[in-house]
Amino acid sequence: MNAIVVNNLTKTFGSFMAVDHISFHVTKGEVFGFLGANGAGKTTAMRMLCGLLKPSSGEGRVAGFNIDTESEEIKKHIGYMSQKFSLYNNLTIRENIRFYGGLYDIPKKELKQKTDELVEQLGLTSYTDKLVQSLPLGWKQKLAFSVAIQHSPEIVFLDEPTGGVDPITRRQFWDMIYETAHNGLTVFVTTHYMDEAEYCHRVSIMVDGKIAALDTPNELKKIFETENMDGVFRKLARRAKRNE
Amino acid sequence: MVIKEFKHVLRDQRSLFFLLAQPVMMILLFGFALSNEVKETKIIVVDHARDEISKTLINRFEQNVYFRIIDIVPDESMADDIFKKGLAKLIIVIPANIADDIKHQYKSIVQLIADASDPNTAAIVSTYAGAVFRDYQNELLGLVKMPYEIKVEQRMLYNPQLISAYNFVPGVLTLIMMILGAMMTSVAIVREKELGTMEVLLASPIHPLQIVLSKAVPYLALAFITEIIILILSVFVLNVPIRGSLFLLLAESILFISTTLALGLLISSSTNQQQVAMFISLVGLMLPSLIFSGFMFPIENMPLPLKTISNIVPTKWYYNIVRAIMVKGLGIESIWKETLILATMTLVLTGIAIKKFKVHLE
Numbered sequence: 001m002n003a004i005v006v007n008n009l010t011k012t013f014g015s016f017m018a019v020d021h022i023s024f025h026v027t028k029g030e031v032f033g034f035l036g037a038n039g040a041g042k043t044t045a046m047r048m049l050c051g052l053l054k055p056s057s058g059e060g061r062v063a064g065f066n067i068d069t070e071s072e073e074i075k076k077h078i079g080y081m082s083q084k085f086s087l088y089n090n091l092t093i094r095e096n097i098r099f100y101g102g103l104y105d106i107p108k109k110e111l112k113q114k115t116d117e118l119v120e121q122l123g124l125t126s127y128t129d130k131l132v133q134s135l136p137l138g139w140k141q142k143l144a145f146s147v148a149i150q151h152s153p154e155i156v157f158l159d160e161p162t163g164g165v166d167p168i169t170r171r172q173f174w175d176m177i178y179e180t181a182h183n184g185l186t187v188f189v190t191t192h193y194m195d196e197a198e199y200c201h202r203v204s205i206m207v208d209g210k211i212a213a214l215d216t217p218n219e220l221k222k223i224f225e226t227e228n229m230d231g232v233f234r235k236l237a238r239r240a241k242r243n244e
Numbered sequence: 245m246v247i248k249e250f251k252h253v254l255r256d257q258r259s260l261f262f263l264l265a266q267p268v269m270m271i272l273l274f275g276f277a278l279s280n281e282v283k284e285t286k287i288i289v290v291d292h293a294r295d296e297i298s299k300t301l302i303n304r305f306e307q308n309v310y311f312r313i314i315d316i317v318p319d320e321s322m323a324d325d326i327f328k329k330g331l332a333k334l335i336i337v338i339p340a341n342i343a344d345d346i347k348h349q350y351k352s353i354v355q356l357i358a359d360a361s362d363p364n365t366a367a368i369v370s371t372y373a374g375a376v377f378r379d380y381q382n383e384l385l386g387l388v389k390m391p392y393e394i395k396v397e398q399r400m401l402y403n404p405q406l407i408s409a410y411n412f413v414p415g416v417l418t419l420i421m422m423i424l425g426a427m428m429t430s431v432a433i434v435r436e437k438e439l440g441t442m443e444v445l446l447a448s449p450i451h452p453l454q455i456v457l458s459k460a461v462p463y464l465a466l467a468f469i470t471e472i473i474i475l476i477l478s479v480f481v482l483n484v485p486i487r488g489s490l491f492l493l494l495a496e497s498i499l500f501i502s503t504t505l506a507l508g509l510l511i512s513s514s515t516n517q518q519q520v521a522m523f524i525s526l527v528g529l530m531l532p533s534l535i536f537s538g539f540m541f542p543i544e545n546m547p548l549p550l551k552t553i554s555n556i557v558p559t560k561w562y563y564n565i566v567r568a569i570m571v572k573g574l575g576i577e578s579i580w581k582e583t584l585i586l587a588t589m590t591l592v593l594t595g596i597a598i599k600k601f602k603v604h605l606e
Binding site: 087 | 439440441443444445446447448449450
């Protein structure tokens with residue numbers, strides 16, 4: 001079953017074609033890496049998938065809903081974590097969890113129970129009523145991820161979730177991603193780190209608004225005859241005509 | 245959602261303190277320090293006459309609460325020096341032959357030299373001093389019957405003692421509401437954009453309008469509390485009465501706060517940076533509010549283009565309303581025009597803001 005299906009999706013801003021007829025699909029439970037240099041159009045594409053932007057043409061379905069006409073339904077079935085840290089610093093951990101839970105209409109009772117489970121999983125039980133700003137960045141990031149998936153969405157969109165986090169925490173973060181994907185959650189992730197691309201089941205690389213390559217990391221390395229994803233990315237990026 | 249916004253506002257204690265302390269400070273400052281009334285003006289008398297009449301005159305000034313004679317000197321050559329040193333605001337020159345002149349020519353000329361580097365004070369002070377001389381003249385006249393005279397009887401309606409608090413309490417109220425409503429709201433929304441949390445909120449099922457409205461509610465409440473603080477202060481500390489209906493005043497205030505919130509929303513949808521939002525509110529709203537509300541500078545004296553501009557500044561209308569209710573004690577029948585204008589402004593602004601907000605999301 002496919003969690004995301006996209007066909008000739010296009011977004012133009014004036015005469016500028018930010019996303020140029022892209023087509024792909026993501027299967028359920030997959031960790032899908034969405035790569036591209038700055039300005040390649042990956043954020044625009046992702047915003048369309050999340051129902052934040054209307055596509056100029058083309059079609060797409062996310063969690064079975066049309067991205068053009070059913071964006072409100074889509075919003076209920078996805079989780080979203082932005083590249084900037086997206087919890088409220090001057091609310092406590094509990095308040096943050098409760099607030100985001102409230103946005104998705106999780107019943108109060110369930111939410112209370114979930115909150116306790118969540119902080120226990122993260123080992124933050126003793127910090128539940130501390131302000132989020134007192135946490136180190138790595139912890140905040142993990143918490144943000146947990147919060148983004150607490151309403152059990154079908155797909156979670158992560159927009160450069162590991163920016164500015166140290167390698168060990170990043171590793172732990174990816175373990176978390178794997179665990180949730182294992183439970184049937186589809187993960188759609190953009191990243192700048194090429195070593196992270198290796199963790200993905202499949203990777204698409206955008207260049208100039210188009211998808212220039214899409215395959216498993218191993219296949220990509222074979223096709224482009226390099227030893228790691230970084231090589232693949234460099235070879236593709238060289239073709240880019242667009243500059244920032 | 246609304247609860248969370250309240251918590252945000254309450255957690256940010258520094259700005260909360262600022263918001264609540266500011267009106268108190270402004271009211272007290274205006275109330276006691278920046279009064280338009282001039283008391284204990286320092287004056288210097290140049291007494292060329294040194295006779296009975298000049299003594300009587302000096303005596304009168306000494307007894308007057310508005311003046312304090314700091315020196316009596318023989319000639320005015322030092323006048324310039326005195327002003328430069330800022331020792332006095334006014335110099336009174338009594339001519340040498342004042343007694344003779346009055347007796348034989350039935351007139352004498354007393355000179356008042358005022359430091360007009362502060363024109364308002366200079367004008368007020370000279371008027372006061374003039375009044376002292378007129379009083380004396382009237383006493384001299386008391387014996388002589390004038391062939392005919394026109395007596396001017398002044399009646400200062402609504403504020404007979406010309407207490408300046410009557411003027412600035414509505415002014416400060418207007419300004420504070422503007423700051424709270426427009427600036428704080430726009431900054432709060434833009435802050436969310438800057439943090440990146442706005443995107444997450446937008447990606448959630450909650451409606452964008454709901455996000456914005458819940459931002460506005462705590463500030464509406466805060467603005468309302470501030471308003472009540474100001475009113476309490478002005479009634480009990482500054483003795484400015486609320487002559488009209490308190491209910492009407494509060495209702496009009498909610499209308500005005502809505503106007504400012506709409507303005508704040510409009511600002512927030514046109515920028516993504518807190519500092520820009522702050523700057524726009526300050527330059528784009530605060531200054532026009534200050535200048536065109538009629539609080540500091542009378543609108544009647546402005547050239548036509550500026551007068552026209554003043555009509556689109558919401559503060560002007562609210563200021564008129566507050567003055568009408570508080571000071572004049574008028575009811576809705578005399579301020580329906582202002583109310584209607586404010587209401588229209590609010591609707592139009594909200595409309596534009598919502599439209600812009602939606603476009604911005606695309």
